[in-house]
């Protein structure tokens with residue numbers, strides 16, 4: 241017998257809420273052991289042994305020579321703006337978390353929002369070219385949902401126009417493009433190790449680069465502009481990662497391959513379970529890319545599905561599946577940028593608007609079993625099968 245949908249008066253499919261972004265904690269005991277070690281040593285922060293080990297292992301995993309661990313990615317992006325000496329306009333996608341834009345604006349720069357390629361969701365290099373003006377100082381790429389940005393085309397554009405190129409890689413630790421790990425593209429890349437991210441250090445981030453001078457400047461700036469001996473050499477801030485954060489980060493790092501396996505398995509179940517559902521599609525990696533599958537990105541074609549994206553989300557929430565829209569309505573539509581109008585958005589962003597209106601993120605990672613994934617798919621199939629009744633109920 242088909243279970244009645246919760247939105248139509250049935251009981252929710254899941255007794256407990258399934259979150260998008262529930263932290264993955266593979267080995268809590270390893271975390272606690274390391275935190276105990278830090279407490280016993282009374283070294284809790286200021287580049288202690290755990291942070292030092294974390295930096296070395298992140299650099300290795302990202303295939304680069306330098307890593308500076310930080311308290312979050314946002315401050316890493318701000319430090320990058322200063323280290324690169326940016327001024328004027330920075331071209332970036334609007335279709336990203338608002339931190340990408342805010343961090344540049346916070347540094348007095350003007351984010352200039354660029355449309356994305358609808359097929360990949362990533363910055364459209366041809367649009368980037370069209371947005372370059374004499375005021376452009378940099379291109380800030382984003383590896384959206386852990387899928388690599390068009391790194392080769394962006395490198396060509398940056399070289400041709402003498403622009404700094406760096407990456408917001410908040411989603412992309414563990415991903416790779418044509419065999420090269422994310423971390424080694426542009427002048428530097430900035431990872432996030434927030435609790436909801438693929439690699440979790442409670443809160444955390446890192447700048448990774450092959451440029452020793454740039455790394456040294458980031459390192460000085462993340463500790464008040466001081467050198468190793470503590471002498472002030474320049475302007476800086478406090479962006480240091482703590483030892484407990486590194487303890488969590490190291491345990492997460494040890495589980496990296498297992499977590500990719502878990503995420504990939506769940507993605508495959510979603511792909512199979514949603515196959516053939518009218519109006520429903522799932523984003524897949526581009527050929528040649530390896531991705532961490534930290535985000536399961538479903539799209540709703542409302543005409544074919546008979547339900548809008550928001551109706552699908554509402555109905556899933558009724559089932560205790562806390563699906564989320566992502567980056568709706570796009571940074572350019574949020575107050576600090578929308579109010580400034582054409583300053584930030586010199587050209588319309590139709591593809592950003594189309595994408596942000598149809599994306600739904602679904603739960604994955606250790607917080608959801610494959611059986612639960614199959615059940616989420618069955619619920620989505622039932623929603624679309626019963627779209628007219630769902631629509632009528634939600635319209636009341």
Ligand code: T4K
Pocket residue numbers: 259260261262263312313314315336337339340382408410411431432433434435436444445562
């Ligand atoms: N660039 C990009 C492209 C980014 O996506 C981000 C951050 C950044 C830069 C900046 O990185 P950081 O400076 O943060 O290192 C979250 C995160 O705060 C943020 O890190 C993340 N992107 C952004 C996309 O999402 P919220 O406020 O939407 O998350 P929240 O608290 O609503 O949690 C989401 C779900 O996860 C909830 O259903 C509950 C669950 N959850 C969350 C946390 C924090 C848990 O189960 N446990 C938890 O501890 O911002």
